[in-house]
Amino acid sequence: MLMFRMFSQFHNFLEVEYLPIVSPLDNSKENPAHFAKRTSNAMASTLNVVQTCHSYGDVMLFMRAAESGQEKPSNFMVEMAKVESLFHIRSLEAMDFLEKFLSMNPDSSGRVRVHDFLRVLKLRPCILSEEVFAFLDVEKSGSITFKQFLYGSLHVMKQPQFRSTCELAFSECDILEEHEISQHEFGDVIRLGIPDLDDAEVHELFKLFDVEGKGRVSKDNFTSCLRKNPLLIALFSACLAHRDAVDDDDDNSMVEEIV
Structure with a gap:
């Protein structure tokens, strides 16, 4: 239908907007990561969009969540570039935590309730297990997202001691x-x-x-x-x-x- 409408019009208009040129600093000796960050900032500013830290790792998480039948697989994306920077883990490690989270039977919004959380970790309802869940449930909503589960788990695992x-x-x-x-x-x-x-x-x-x-x-x-x-x-x-x-x-x- 779109092609038919285009061919049936006497005039069509196309506008191309070029992004600003971003050149490496210091005679091409700039740190690649710093150059990539400056380029990303320039693109986001020109396009007037919010800059995020999503990476290919998020695509892996999205595809696995979709494969498991989740209604909103985008809820399982966590801005992996930021996660990797903060906790120094690989995307495959995040995938392992996703598998654990998916076994907790997330609801249609991608959230896990306390009883399913305890079931998978083989914990009984008690003061200790409630405190563990509350450590993740920063919103005090009675449920947790994959991002909260991942960040909380990695925060503990990456402690020096x-x-x-x-x-x-x-x-x-x-x-x-x-x-x-x-x-x-x-x-x-x-x-x-x-x-x-x-x-x-x-x-x-x-x-x-x-x-x-x-x-x-x-x-x-x-x-x-x-x-x-x-x-x-x-x-x-x-x-x-x-x-x-x-x-x-x-x-x-x-x-x-x-x-």
Whole structure:
């Protein structure tokens, strides 16, 4: 129809507006990232549009959300260029967090309610788990977006003391110093934070760490699980608080921020 209307008119008008020329500073020795930023600023200013930090990583997130059947896949874009700059992660790592979030059954607007959040992380409703969710729910709306989930998880994982805190939590569980922990040892420690956990609930949590299904968890698997689920470090807040009361409180400051 558009082509027919164009061919049936006696006159057609086309206007082309050229963007301003942006040249590298200092005889082409300008930092490429700085030059790209100046070029982006010039384009946004000329076109009178808002400048964002979206990148190809957002396209990957968009396509995966659309593939999973989300009604508004654009709600899962997070301005990956900014995320990469702030947290120094790759787009593939963000994709892993998206898979976790999608398993929480987001609603039509792309938001996850607390019960689905707890279901996927194998947590029961309690003060500790509510505090973990509230750490992400900055709007206090009772639901979270993927961006909030991603930023909150990465904020914890990229803390300088995250790795040492994971190792300390493992050592608190490894009572017999066998360099592996059993479900019983694991349960004894996390019950300090959630006292009324039954054996079945402990087992479900333990399975997140026991990826090899051996009934015992090595330090590497323990740390790997916490890197994939950084918010679960809050499970060990009680034992770490007890340890810090004896030593110092540096390593527990990150956990205290969540709970």
